[in-house]
Structure formats: C-alpha cells, structure tokens
Amino acid sequence: TSTAEETEPTSPAHTSSFFSPLDTFQRRHIGPSSDEVVKMLAELNYPSLDAFVKDVLPPSILSPRNLKVAPEDGLTESQLLDRLKTIAKQNRSDLRSFIGCGYAGTITPNVILRNILESPEWYTSYTPYQPEISQGRLESLLNFQTVVTDLTGMTIANASVLDEATAASEAMTMSLSTLPVARQKRPGRTFFVDKKLHPQTIASIYSRAEGFGINILIGDALDIPSIEKLGDDLIGVMVQYPATDGIVNNYSAVAEAVHNLGAPLSVATDLLALTLLKPPGEWGADIVFGNSQRFGVPFGYGGPHAGFFATSEKHKRKIPGRLIGVSKDRLGGRALRLALQTREQHIRREKATSNICTAQALLANMSAMYAVYHGPRGLKGIAERVLGLTKTLERGVERMGFETVSKDGVIFDTVLVKVPNAKSLLTTAEQNFGTNFRLVDENTVGITLDETVMMKDMVNILSALNTVALSPIEVSERSLVEITQELGINTHQPVSIPEQFKRTTPYLTQPAFNTYHSETEMLRYIHHLQSRDLSLAHSMIPLGSCTMKLNATTEMIPVSWPEFNSLHPFIPLNQARGYTQMLTELEKDLSDITGFAAVSLQPNSGAQGEFTGLRVIREYLKDNGQAKRDVCLIPVSAHGTNPASAAMAGMRVVPIKCDPKTGNLDIKDLERQAEKHKDFLAAIMITYPSTYGVFEPEVKRACEIVHEKGGLVYMDGANMNAQVGLCSPGEIGADVCHLNLHKTFCIPHGGGGPGVGPIGVTAHLAPYLPGHPLVATGGEKGISPVSSAPWGSASILPITWSYIKMMGARGLTHATKITLLNANYMASRLSKHYKVLYTNSNNRCAHEFILDVRGLKETAEIEAIDIAKRLQDYGFHAPTMSWPVPNTLMIEPTESENVQELDRFCDALIAIREEIRDIEEGRQPRVGNLLKNAPHTQKDLLVGEEGWGRSYTREMAAYPLEYLRERKFWPSVTRVDDVLGDSNLFCTCDPVIAEED
Amino acid sequence: TSTAEETEPTSPAHTSSFFSPLDTFQRRHIGPSSDEVVKMLAELNYPSLDAFVKDVLPPSILSPRNLKVAPEDGLTESQLLDRLKTIAKQNRSDLRSFIGCGYAGTITPNVILRNILESPEWYTSYTPYQPEISQGRLESLLNFQTVVTDLTGMTIANASVLDEATAASEAMTMSLSTLPVARQKRPGRTFFVDKKLHPQTIASIYSRAEGFGINILIGDALDIPSIEKLGDDLIGVMVQYPATDGIVNNYSAVAEAVHNLGAPLSVATDLLALTLLKPPGEWGADIVFGNSQRFGVPFGYGGPHAGFFATSEKHKRKIPGRLIGVSKDRLGGRALRLALQTREQHIRREKATSNICTAQALLANMSAMYAVYHGPRGLKGIAERVLGLTKTLERGVERMGFETVSKDGVIFDTVLVKVPNAKSLLTTAEQNFGTNFRLVDENTVGITLDETVMMKDMVNILSALNTVALSPIEVSERSLVEITQELGINTHQPVSIPEQFKRTTPYLTQPAFNTYHSETEMLRYIHHLQSRDLSLAHSMIPLGSCTMKLNATTEMIPVSWPEFNSLHPFIPLNQARGYTQMLTELEKDLSDITGFAAVSLQPNSGAQGEFTGLRVIREYLKDNGQAKRDVCLIPVSAHGTNPASAAMAGMRVVPIKCDPKTGNLDIKDLERQAEKHKDFLAAIMITYPSTYGVFEPEVKRACEIVHEKGGLVYMDGANMNAQVGLCSPGEIGADVCHLNLHKTFCIPHGGGGPGVGPIGVTAHLAPYLPGHPLVATGGEKGISPVSSAPWGSASILPITWSYIKMMGARGLTHATKITLLNANYMASRLSKHYKVLYTNSNNRCAHEFILDVRGLKETAEIEAIDIAKRLQDYGFHAPTMSWPVPNTLMIEPTESENVQELDRFCDALIAIREEIRDIEEGRQPRVGNLLKNAPHTQKDLLVGEEGWGRSYTREMAAYPLEYLRERKFWPSVTRVDDVLGDSNLFCTCDPVIAEED
Numbered sequence A, B: 001t002s003t004a005e006e007t008e009p010t011s012p013a014h015t016s017s018f019f020s021p022l023d024t025f026q027r028r029h030i031g032p033s034s035d036e037v038v039k040m041l042a043e044l045n046y047p048s049l050d051a052f053v054k055d056v057l058p059p060s061i062l063s064p065r066n067l068k069v070a071p072e073d074g075l076t077e078s079q080l081l082d083r084l085k086t087i088a089k090q091n092r093s094d095l096r097s098f099i100g101c102g103y104a105g106t107i108t109p110n111v112i113l114r115n116i117l118e119s120p121e122w123y124t125s126y127t128p129y130q131p132e133i134s135q136g137r138l139e140s141l142l143n144f145q146t147v148v149t150d151l152t153g154m155t156i157a158n159a160s161v162l163d164e165a166t167a168a169s170e171a172m173t174m175s176l177s178t179l180p181v182a183r184q185k186r187p188g189r190t191f192f193v194d195k196k197l198h199p200q201t202i203a204s205i206y207s208r209a210e211g212f213g214i215n216i217l218i219g220d221a222l223d224i225p226s227i228e229k230l231g232d233d234l235i236g237v238m239v240q241y242p243a244t245d246g247i248v249n250n251y252s253a254v255a256e257a258v259h260n261l262g263a264p265l266s267v268a269t270d271l272l273a274l275t276l277l278k279p280p281g282e283w284g285a286d287i288v289f290g291n292s293q294r295f296g297v298p299f300g301y302g303g304p305h306a307g308f309f310a311t312s313e314k315h316k317r318k319i320p321g322r323l324i325g326v327s328k329d330r331l332g333g334r335a336l337r338l339a340l341q342t343r344e345q346h347i348r349r350e351k352a353t354s355n356i357c358t359a360q361a362l363l364a365n366m367s368a369m370y371a372v373y374h375g376p377r378g379l380k381g382i383a384e385r386v387l388g389l390t391k392t393l394e395r396g397v398e399r400m401g402f403e404t405v406s407k408d409g410v411i412f413d414t415v416l417v418k419v420p421n422a423k424s425l426l427t428t429a430e431q432n433f434g435t436n437f438r439l440v441d442e443n444t445v446g447i448t449l450d451e452t453v454m455m456k457d458m459v460n461i462l463s464a465l466n467t468v469a470l471s472p473i474e475v476s477e478r479s480l481v482e483i484t485q486e487l488g489i490n491t492h493q494p495v496s497i498p499e500q501f502k503r504t505t506p507y508l509t510q511p512a513f514n515t516y517h518s519e520t521e522m523l524r525y526i527h528h529l530q531s532r533d534l535s536l537a538h539s540m541i542p543l544g545s546c547t548m549k550l551n552a553t554t555e556m557i558p559v560s561w562p563e564f565n566s567l568h569p570f571i572p573l574n575q576a577r578g579y580t581q582m583l584t585e586l587e588k589d590l591s592d593i594t595g596f597a598a599v600s601l602q603p604n605s606g607a608q609g610e611f612t613g614l615r616v617i618r619e620y621l622k623d624n625g626q627a628k629r630d631v632c633l634i635p636v637s638a639h640g641t642n643p644a645s646a647a648m649a650g651m652r653v654v655p656i657k658c659d660p661k662t663g664n665l666d667i668k669d670l671e672r673q674a675e676k677h678k679d680f681l682a683a684i685m686i687t688y689p690s691t692y693g694v695f696e697p698e699v700k701r702a703c704e705i706v707h708e709k710g711g712l713v714y715m716d717g718a719n720m721n722a723q724v725g726l727c728s729p730g731e732i733g734a735d736v737c738h739l740n741l742h743k744t745f746c747i748p749h750g751g752g753g754p755g756v757g758p759i760g761v762t763a764h765l766a767p768y769l770p771g772h773p774l775v776a777t778g779g780e781k782g783i784s785p786v787s788s789a790p791w792g793s794a795s796i797l798p799i800t801w802s803y804i805k806m807m808g809a810r811g812l813t814h815a816t817k818i819t820l821l822n823a824n825y826m827a828s829r830l831s832k833h834y835k836v837l838y839t840n841s842n843n844r845c846a847h848e849f850i851l852d853v854r855g856l857k858e859t860a861e862i863e864a865i866d867i868a869k870r871l872q873d874y875g876f877h878a879p880t881m882s883w884p885v886p887n888t889l890m891i892e893p894t895e896s897e898n899v900q901e902l903d904r905f906c907d908a909l910i911a912i913r914e915e916i917r918d919i920e921e922g923r924q925p926r927v928g929n930l931l932k933n934a935p936h937t938q939k940d941l942l943v944g945e946e947g948w949g950r951s952y953t954r955e956m957a958a959y960p961l962e963y964l965r966e967r968k969f970w971p972s973v974t975r976v977d978d979v980l981g982d983s984n985l986f987c988t989c990d991p992v993i994a995e996e997d
C-alpha cells in the first residue's frame, strides 16, 4: 500500500480478515460515508481522492512514506479499551499518596464528574468567544472567579491559567509590568523568590525569567534586609502561604517592606486553606495564585487542573489570561462575556508578556461547581477536618519522638518529619503500608493530608512512621481518637487558629454557593447552564484554526479511570509503568507523524508549546556558542501567540510580509530580512498550511533560507490536521513544531481548555527538551520545566493515544484527505455567494478557508460580526471572526462533519447572503434588520406588547430555514455590549443580580 | 436512639467521629436542608418533625423498632463505591460466556452508553404519558417498534415488554383472546409449546398458564399430527426460530396447520438472525416475540433488557403493553403519543389478560439506537460475521470428530456438540480457556457466538473442545483461516443461506436508520431527541404513586461496571460471588424494611411482583389443602394492575367499596364481602398508604378480617416511600408485599422502565418464592419462574443496594419523614386554592395528595387535563392525572425536592388557578384561552403572520411567572389529538414524514 494509491479510495481502512471485529472506528470519526465522498469529489470534478489531494498539496511537500502507526488499520473501539485497560493496570492506583507539594487528594462529586467532565455538552464546547450562546459556561467561570477573589481576598481573578507554575511565571512578568519603564529595564532586575515555594514552581520560574532577562534570587523572604538590599533592582517578591514545608508564615511585614521598595508581592496559596486562614488580600498581597485542583479535580498524574490568578483593583487591567466580565445585552439584560479581549496577544503581539490562549476552562468549571456543591459551610467543614487530621498526625509523630519541621509553627495540611533515612522509610511506607510520602531531603519526609483521608489512612501513615520511631506508640483507632481528645478537637470544635492567622471575613455568600446543595438541585443547575450553550452536540463549530472535530466517547472513557486519574504526579516512576508505556508509545507515534526524532509532552497548551520550542532553540544555540542569535522572523499572518511567545523567550521579533494577493509568504522579504539579520538570526516561526488556509508552495525554500543563515525553523502545528500522513514538519524542513492535541488529536476544547501542546524536535534539539526537578524526564541538557508536572496534563493524553491507535496509519491519513475535501467542498459551494480570499494556483484551499465579507460594509453596512451573530439564529457557531484578516470569516469543517451538515451550514450562510441582498436592494432597512438585531432570543421575540414594529416577522427571525423547525438552538441573550463591559469591568458574581435576573 | 426521638430532628444523620469522612449522602438525597425543615414545620405549626409524623401516621401503625440497615448513619459516597467495587471484583468478569440460550454478547456503542444509559436526561424521565414533553423518547421508541416490525415482518409491535419469558406468556394469553369466547372457555384448552424453546421460556409459561387454566403441552411442533390431535382445544402453538438447539426450522407447514385449526402461531425469535433469515411474518406467524438484548444491551447477569412483541394487522388492537402511535397536534403537525391507552389495566381492570405497566423503555431506546447507529447494512454485516464464525466453529468441531446436533440443519449462531462428559468439559473450558459453554445435557454442550467474538475466542473455544476430541486438530489462527477458505467465506462473500430460509425483503430503509452513522451525527441525534423531553434534570415530576425521587449518580455508576454488566445470567454461581453477596445483603435489608422473612428479587416490575405474590399465595393455599380459595378482594381505589394481576393468577376479583368522604376502605363492606366469600377467600390486595394518599387508620383491622376468614393479605408496596422506617407491611399484618424499586428505592424510571418489583413474604410463604430451571434460586417448593433470569434485572439492583447502604437506617427513616413533610407542606399551601380531596382526621395527607378540580368543569369548562397541559407551559410535568379519581390531580413530591422547588410548583398551580378565575369571571373566553390552548410551543407563538388574535399575549403564554424567564422548558408539540391517533393506528416510523417533519 502507498499513500498515493488506495484500493478503496473513498473509505479509510478495510478489514483484511474475516475474523476482524466490526466495531471499527474510522467510519465513526470521519463524517462523510464512502458514497458521500464520491459525490463530493464529483461536485469538485475529481475522479479520485488522490487526484484531488494532488491539486491541494504542492508536489514537493507530499511525503513518499507511509505512517508507521500500528496497526495500520487501527484498533477497533473495544480492542482499544481492552488494550488500554491492560496498560493502565500497570499503574499503582491501589496506593495512597500523601505527597502534597501542590497536589492534594479530593473527592470529585459524582454529579459533577458525570454531568460535566463526562458530558459532551460541556467538554466539546469552545472558548466562549460567542457569548450569546455561551452564557452557561460563562456563568460557571464567573463562579470560578468569584471563588478565587473571595477566598484570596483580591478584587479580580481570571478564568484560569494553565497551572501553578505558569501562574508563578505570569506573576513575575506581571510584577515587572507594574514597574516604571526605567526600572523594568535595569540590567540588574531581580525577582526575589522565597525558598519555600514548591520546587517545581521555582524551577519553572527560571524558564520564564531567562527570556525577560530577569535574575532570580532564591532566599528567605522573612529575612527582610536580604530583600531590601536589592533596592530598585527589585522587581517583586514571591512567597507561598502555606509554604511548601507546611508552615503558615506571617508575611505582612514582608509585604510592607516590598511595597516600600515600590514592588509587588506575589503569593502562592491554597484555596482550601484560605477558608480558615486570613487571606493574602488582607495582609498585603498584590498578586495571588495557585492550583485549584483540590476543589474536585483528580490528581490525574499532574493535570489538567485549573491554575488560578488574582490581583488587586490597582492592577486589574494588567491581569493575564481570560477574564469573564458582566455586561448587558441589546435589551439591557445582564449578559456575561470575555472581558478585555483587546489585551489578548493578537492585538498586543510582540509587546505581550503573556501568551496564554487555551487555558483550563473545563477544570475551572469543575472546581467552581465543587464550591457551588459544598457552599461556604461545606468547604469550611472540609478544611477544618483536614486541619484536625493534620494536627492529630503532628501530635502522633511528636509522641513517637520525631522532630517536626513545624514544631512551633502554624500548619494546615502538611507535616514535615525528620527521620534517619527518608528513602528507606518511603520504601517501607509504600511496600508495607500502601502509602506514599514526599521525599523532602535525605532526612525529611513530608506528609500532606486531604479530604479523602480516612481513619485507616491515618493508621497506615502512623504505622509506617512507627517502624523508624525512637519511641514507637500504639497506633490504633482508639489511640487516634485519644489524641483528638487530648487536642480538644471534635466535629463541633475545630482546631483553633492563632488570631493573627485566622480568617474573619465571610466568603461565598452569593446565592450560587448557597442554593444547590442537594444532588437534585445541583443536577438541575448544571443542566440549566448546559442548556444555554452550543456545543458539538448541537451542530458543527466551523472555527478556522481550531479544528473542532469529534471527541469520541471511547477516547474520553479512560480519562475517568482511577488507573489514570488517581495518580499523584510525583510518585516513583515504577508506580506509573502504565503511564510510562502509554506516554512512550504516544511520543513515538507523534514523532512518526511529525517526522521528528523526539517529543516532549510537557507543555499544557499550544502557546506554551511555542514558548517551549523557542526556549529549546535558544538553549541549543547558546550551547553551540550562538547565544547572541535572538532574532525571530514571524510572518504578519501569524497567530498572536507566536510573537508573544518569541518575546517571552527573549527574542526580537522581525515581521515578514505576506503577498496580499495570494496570502503566501513574501519570499523576497524573507530573503531580505534573513540577510539583514543573518548574524543574529535565531529562528523563523511559520504556520503550515498558513493561517490563511493555503499550502504555500515555497515553504521548503523558506526553511532553506533560514537554515542557510544559521537560524532554525519553528513550525506552528495548529494546522497539523491538514498534514497528518500526507506531509510532515520534519520532512518539510522544520526543526521544532508544536502540536495542539486539542485540535488535531481530539482532546476536547472543554469550553476553553484543557489543551496539550507537545513539541517535536529534530535529533540535535532533543537533548534540550524540558526536564523536571522531581521526576526524571526530558533531555540530558534539558531546559527548566514549563509546567508544574513532568508530563503536563498527563491524564488526558490517553485521548490522543486512543485516537491514534484507533485510526491507525491509514485512518489518520484518510482523515486528512477528508478534512481537505470537506473544506474544498464548502469553499466551492460558498464561492458562488461570497469571495473566498485565498486559494492555491489550482483554486484549492487547504483544510480551511477565509470568506471575505469586507465589501458588504459599503453595500449594506454589514460586517463579519453581523453575519456571525445571525448565524446563531440559524443554530450555528460562527467561524473564526476577523482573524487572521480583520472583518473576514475563517471556516474549518474538519473531517468529522458529514455532507448534510456541511450543506446545512452552507445553506445558512447563503440564506444570510440573501438577507444581506435584501438590505443592499432596499427591501430591508440598513438598521434594525435581521442581521443587526441578531441574535434573537426567545424573550426578544415573545416579551412585550404584541405590537412588533420590525421590518421582518418573528418567524423570519426564528425560522429562516426549514431545518430550524425541527432543530432550533436559541441564544440566551441578545447581542452583548462589549464596550460597556470593558469600561465597567466587573468580574465576580453579583450577590443580588446573579440570582434574580 | 429511637425512631420517635432524635437528637437533631431536622437532619438525617450525624457523624459521630471526628474522623468520619464528610461526603455523606443523606443531605444530597434529601432536598430540604435542616433550616428549611424547621421553616416548613413552622408553616404547618409543628414544634418538631416527630410531632408532625405523629399526626400523619395512626399510632397503631408506627413501628417501635429501628431499622437494622447498617451502618446506621450510612456509608459515604466514596465508601460506598469502594465497598461495592470490592464486592463486584468477586464476579468473574474476566471469563467469556458463549452460553447463548437467549442472551448473546454485544458491543454497546460507547456513544449510546454514555449519552443514554448514563445520561440523567434519559434515565430519569417517566413513561411518556405527557406526549408534548416526551417527543424525544417517543420518537426513539417508535424506532424500536419499527426495528421489531421490519425485522419480524409483522405489522405492529409494542414499545417493549419485560423480557422474553413474559413475552411468551403474553403471547399465550393473547392467543387465547383471539379465539371465539366459547372456545376460550373449553376446559381442555391447551397451548402447544415446542420443546425447542429456551428452557426458561417454557418454565415461565407454566407460571402464567395456571391462572388461566390453560394446559401446556410440550411437544415437537414439526410433528403436525400431534398438534392436530388437539382440535378445538388448541389455543395456539409456540415455536422458536432459530430454536434453542441452534437450528433454523421451516415452520410454514406448521403455521398452515395451526391456522387450519383456527388458532394462532407464536414465534420466539432473534432480531439479529432475522437480518438474514426469512422473517416469521412471511411464513405465517401471528405473534412474534423475543429479547432485543443483543442489540447493544449488556448481559447484566440477566437484565434489564427490552423484550419485544409484535403481531399482525388482524390482531393489532389486542397487543399487550404500551404502544407508541403517530397522531397530530393541535396545529396539525405530526406528534407521537402512547396509543390505545384505553386498553390499559386501569380501564379493563379485572378483565385484563395482561398487567404490564412499567416496561423496558430505556433498554428499548438503547436497542433502537443500536439499530440507528449500525443501520441495515451494519446489522447485516454483524449477522453475517456471526454466521460465518458459527459455520467455522461447526466445521472445526466436525473435523475433531464430534457429532453436532445441527449436522444437516441450517444454523445461525449456535452449535450444539455431543461430548463424552459435558460437565467436565465445562470445567476444562472455564479453568483452562476462560470460557463458558452451555450445559445442554450430560452429553451435549452448546456454544453461541456473537459480535464480540474475536479470533482469540475462536481459538480458546476450539482448544477447549480439542481436549476431549477423538481426533484433535491443529487450532491456530492459520487453521481457522483455512477453514473459512474451505467454506468459501470471507468479508465479501458471506455464508450462503438456503433459498427457503433466506431473507429477501429489505428492512430499516427509513431515514432514521440511514442517517446517523458517524459518531458526531449519532451524538447530535441523541441530544436532539433528549432536548425535547422533560426529566428530573429539569424540574420536579410530581407524579402521585410514581415516587420520582433522586436517582443519584453514585447509585448509577456501578451499573456500567463490567463486573456487573458483563455476566451471562446462567454462569455457575461460583463465578458470581459478588452478585451473590450483593443480592443476599439486599434481600436482608429489604426484609428488614418490609418486616418480612424473605424476599424474591425476580419480578421485573411492580405488576409482575403482584402477579408473583398472588401466585405464591395460591401455591401456599393449594399446598395447604385450600386450592378452592380463589377470591381476591380489591378496593375500588386500587391501581389497575391489581385486578389484572389477580385475574392473571386465576382469581375472582371482588371489589370492596371505599368511603366517598374519607377515601378509606369501607370496613363494613369488607366485613360483608369477607363473610360472603369466606369459603373461597384467598386474599385481599391493599395499597398502603392508600392510593388516595392517606394512612388509613383501620388497616390492621382490615388485615385481621381477612385473616380471620382464612385469606391472606397482599400489600401493594407502590406507596412504600411513606412507610420505610416508620412502619412496615409485615408489622401491619400483610403476608406478601411487592416493592417498586423504581419508586421507593431509586432505580430510575428510564422513560417507562426498567423496573424491579421484588416481593417480601412471611416465613410461611417463603418456600414458594419463584425458582428457575437453570440456576438455583427461590424456595424449596418454589413456583415456576416469572422472569427469564433468576434474579430478574440483576444489573440494576446495585442502585437499590447503594441507596440503602448510603442512607443507613437513620437516613432512610428520615427520608420518609421528609417525604411526608414535603407532601403536607404542598397540600397546605395549595389547599387555599384548590380542594384537597382526602386527608386523615388531623387534616394530614401521607406522601401524596389529590387535588379535586372537578368543580372547574362547570365554572370554567376546565378539566384536569387542561391544568396538566398548562403546567407544561410553566415548565412542569403534570401530576398523575385522573387516577385514582377521574378528573383530579395527584401530587407526590418525594423527599428529594427542596422547598424552593415545592414553592415554584405551588406558585405555578396557584397562578393557573388565577388564570381559571379569569375565565370564571369572564376576563378570558371559555374557548381558546391559555389553558385550552396549552401547551404552547415555540412554533405556535412564532410561526405565521404577526396578527395573533388571541385573548392573551405571547408573553402570557410563555412567561406567566418570573422564574420562567430564567429557566424555560418548551413542549415540542402542541396538544396531541388522542382520538385521531387511536382511530388511525399507525405505529412505525413513516419513511417520509419521519425525517422531514
């Protein structure tokens, strides 16, 4: 078999043996049936799929090789689950981990597990860029923000960041941005990091500091003179509360000192602890961040979880990441939306200090719902129990004659114990008591307790310690109860907290956190929010560059398996053999697919992959005596994260022009710039096929030009869905490439995350892949970690693994062809009604295409946004709007949509074109028409007096096409006012409005 | 602790130890919080919950004992899943079963598993009695009916029956009903059953035949003279196609002979086989039935699965069970509904020959969706593969020198092999090859293949046989491939079927089965249907007598575990130790709760429980020389299933009056009738609290009266939710009682099933509990089985087990009190606006109450149905309508609703009362008003010209109360025309309309 020739060219794979099972996956993943493919090809005048593909890809790009992904025809759905279960069973999910260090056990309420994490209506939706059809998750994310602001005592919080480590890095760079410009530029600029932050947080800060030329000083923040010594070089200080050694320190004097030096104080913290402790916002913190994992999100061997990030009123417009804000809709009703979109990278580009795009919406929603489910009293009860257990443990340990690090300190959930030989104790604890402790150093173990801890865990923990105790004690239920009695704690009498640390301000008093405490009410709340949101469970989401393909159930099922989700990220590798096997296989397959030598799965998003890839390039250059090379060429068509990532990696961005006619890279300009910067040329970043949706013919030439000048080629793999099996970044000439597993490889978008952005690299770059301070991973000269966990969001990687294994080499390749076919089929239909902006010389687009609607402004006063909003009335999510070209629409259908759905979408756009023609030709007014008033809600059409007074009927508003009478999805608010929302920035639940409106 | 006194009377349970985990379940299951309970009690003027309870229950009834259910405070949600997993692991889900005998392995498409079986929107809905808010599942059930009619070649099919065994019984009694009355009454009436039906089918037919006085003759139907001998005594003949020995016989001559005798032919069959075989409808069958399990529903250790039942045009109005029919709505659009409701038992009562009420809707939907997912080509492919594998197996077996039973016959999926010692081969197969065969007799094993069979299974099966083969063969992948080559079969060339058996008519050509074959489209179809249906995920469903309480996620999770759902019902008991433990514990707890000595979990529904209980009573009487006792006293207020069940058990029903004022049993009438029938008195059937929603004070006296006359007391436990922990049938004086686990014990209603109707009995009745021919269960003198599987719907019993274990004795009891409180709170609010029909002398109802709206007919021409339909506009499912009293509404809130929801529902009913007042007082017309036009759909309000011309605004139609602006659920059709539907009975998908409308 060869890629170019197939025996049955319109179907993905065929079972060779009579015995082969029939539950094959490819035909379920791929929308069009063989018959439909034949029809579509005929429409486009091609005799075969391969003849078509030859017109789409430049011949120089088409790869001669077949993918190695085995089995070639893929595993069936049941084979896949069998095989993965066998692998998963090698993970020791039977052991209990009290390792802490930023991750704590949690009980995910099953009503949340099943109705959010396992619900396609929640996990398949996209980032809520279209607020009118996203009010459900916007509401939930606003709850998340409220949880964070209330508990931290800050004014504003974002709707999640990737994890605690990136949050720390964001805190550092945001600290920098709060300073006067002159001070920002001081060569001695230094960020002071308390030594008692979690080690992985510290390690990853280095990764970010380097690009910004920031010095990191690790020290003891309580030693205030050591901070003061830095004077104007001080960028900011970071502490952790409670610290990694479990101790809750009073940092108010530190805050004062830092403020006196004109710098901000950043505080890493734990939301559960803050239900009892005085919040950082009350003792001087300027930035507060952390991980919300223990609010109902399983360990997942490191992720995904939602990092959180909050700041004060003063800095609120500097906050990185996405922010949900409260605004109003056209009818004046409360409406939520993404606020301050103008801050996003595609606007600020190379001046950006943050590249965050995909975040952790799904996990933030889970954590928010956890708070909704428990309410303030429930959360406090959990925290009090954890604290009580920890004090009991501490007392038990002391009785055994051990010294604890927290001796005289205030603690919350962690006890550090001095032992003769920590490693050997860990072995005993694991082997004889099924229990993992943290290895702090040779003579210290750490034990962190959480809401899952039961009496039998306490007995196991203390029994393990007893084996090396100077004076062993009786360890039994009875003796533990005695200790609590001695401590004077019981269910009605929690541990008392010293006044100076004690929280006195109430939190989560809003209705959302005090209403849904029965499972019935919780279920209804979740379903109600869900009912407001459009997801892939409703209709296609043709977002160009986002690849909203099927997230198959079989791929999602393993995510809920305890074998994958119950593992702490820092357990010994021999407890995670199942993960090791799965990750190794995945790296191998992704290397094959990208044509690279090695892959790192650590980055948690595409943007993070970019940053990681550029850091790897810089490290490689430095290691090869080329440290001065710092110029990064970036075509003007690039995604905003590219220049932002380059800037963050400490590069100077030089834009490269594109040909306004073809959209292709201006090779002349590239040659010019490469020549001009040849001594400093580090890299070029290119997206392939380009962000304009075209396979550029000269891409290999572009790579050569850069290589000739000593630079490396970074490929943005967001459009990899057009390449898989047909060509590869490695063969085209790239040195690094990131993949968005949440695009090409079926990880669901979750309403704005999770994502995974692995990078593939050539052999010479492999040694520099990122490492981790606590778990062996990455290259031998690996850069500092870019995520908190060694393999980033490990627990969702089975999704991609499963997709690849079920598709097999043939299925993957076939899917790519269908992706191209679907896009060209649509482009062909729509080109009769709209201008398709760019195609190749054969008049073919790649996997996506841009509709140019700019002319309609003049003829009908219609802009892309009006079409986008009117599409909602037709039951569709808009295409990508105004990116990469302002006032255009970029459409990407993916292979998972069948021809009926493509036709429905085309019908909708064509019908809208006719509605525009009515305006152009004066049959409809230029204001108050169907498009300008779009989207229409039920209330818009039904509330108020019967007099209507519009130039169209209600029926025209609601049911412009026949299929809508059968399946109609309704926006829940009318068009949202962006300006109002941004000028009156309000980003938490309103205690009154939230429930009444 | 005592039931009457609690330390913390408003909350269910309190954790005694500081170490107790906090994820307690009771407060999640029970709607009102402690604070709310205090408020509600104050509303009703009670100082405490117990003071309130004393006003509700007659003192003579209140039990002095506490439940024994341990732990008293219940397990937490995570403890529960841990404990159940430990139990479940004792089930040998690692073994593969090829036992067949009516159950075949199947692959449940994961998109169906997750989005139907695991989706609360599907599983929490009720039987679609309110069609306007049930079009989704009605559509899916119509698909099910179409699958059955198309594949069987019959005209009409119902929307599922409980299982194959009950279907067979229904076939027999329906056969009887097709005969002239004189013939029906012949004392020698005999039903001829072919000996090659599955043994459990035959066994259970006996159970039903007895009540009808039908003789059963087991014989060889192909021996036509043996049938003809019966002459006019012949009621009907039943054969199986393919038969239990795997052979496909040609029964057309049998059909002809039976028809010549004026009797109908019933055929048990297999839907998958019918994709290849000439359907029974084409060779003379009058009734066709079977089990649709292998269409995507896991074994589940016996159930639940959907039995199917079809018949010909001629008999279509005689078909038992629920039937979905096509009709039109007020606006003339296509609308589905339950057809021929007038046939249901509550109308025909003691003349009924079927008592089926709860059926298997959820499973029927899964099977229908399986057909939608695969389509006709997919199903045929599966069948061809199964047949090919079976022929391969047969050839392999023959090569080994074994004799097969099918030697010269046509087979589909089963091979019976003659072996020296079947038992010892079974042991070898299990222990060395992980494989279960069927033990047919001492020298015969049966092997049934299915879509899950893989090459390695074939190798294991043949290798096991090889161990006892005369001439062992090489068993390997290679040798198996050779056999297929020898047979000339491959993926493109299926096994050829002899002309006379070959199917030639197409099937499933309707759009529904040819459109949704990609997972994306399938997901959208499922979600689209789901979006039309109101379920507990939306709002309370206050159906009196139905107990629509929370079906908690934690209870549902184990249902998907392979340890529970992958077991064949006829495996050896030592492979199902987990089930044995769970079932034993459940029986013990249910015995404790009901106050009985023993429990049978076999009946698949409440009605089936009634039948079983009455059969047990009769068997007991017979065994004690009281066979003549056949009178069953039944109050006129009884549910229709009661007289139907009594009739089916061969009893003469004597109605007992109720006091029209109090609703209580007329004790005088009871005494009179008991005396009158004393020599023949077998039993009384009473519901407690009564179907009027009142704890009758004289119930103990009623029991005594019957006992004094030598009769036994059957208690209908549908209202057990009002008793648990406060009183019990056993203590009240009943001898038997059924429970509806799908009411009181949290098994979800699934849109009309599954259900489980266990019976509890006193010690003297225990020996008669139903047995099973293949698996040891039941009493030593057990009656014939009433279900196909020994423990009925075993795989959903973990739901009830989990509920009981998480609530604990205290939680269960507390829930009952809250159920009573919720009902009385609502009754109290509503009594200011409507008449509450019955209460006790303290003015208290039990767990439900009846609103009498009969007066409104005169004042406003409004009937119960108008209020029910208008409630839909308010986002609510109607209460139980016109039962047990015509033109009333019976409301049951359950303990799972909190006070806000109760208030919303009351607000809605009160607002409707004001709308009625507008009619009464002439502000609104008597026709075309808000109630008569209800429910209003979106299209009703939005389609058509802007001129509206109604006496109310669109806003009044859609948003009569404020909460609807936030949460609005829309009916998808307007009021459905029942008369039209019944007169033009049409019960399958229309090939054209189905998709276009």
Ligand SMILES: Cc1ncc(COP(=O)(O)O)c(C=O)c1O
Pocket (backbone or CB within 6 Å): A356, A357, A358, A545, A546, A605, A606, A607, A608, A639, A641, A642, A687, A691, A716, A718, A719, A740, A755, A757
């Ligand atoms: C071309 C391109 N590059 C990079 C990204 C950033 O990826 P992520 O959102 O995973 O950070 C995107 C996201 O849409 C993209 O379209």
Ligand SMILES: Cc1ncc(COP(=O)(O)O)c(C=O)c1O
Pocket (backbone or CB within 6 Å): B356, B357, B358, B545, B546, B605, B606, B607, B608, B639, B641, B642, B687, B691, B716, B718, B719, B740, B755, B757
């Ligand atoms: C009082 C009563 N008895 C019996 C039944 C029949 O139970 P099932 O539907 O489980 O057959 C019902 C059903 O609602 C009922 O309300």
Ligand SMILES: O=C([O-])O
Pocket (backbone or CB within 6 Å): B127, B357, B358, B545, B546
């Ligand atoms: O379903 C009932 O008949 O109550």
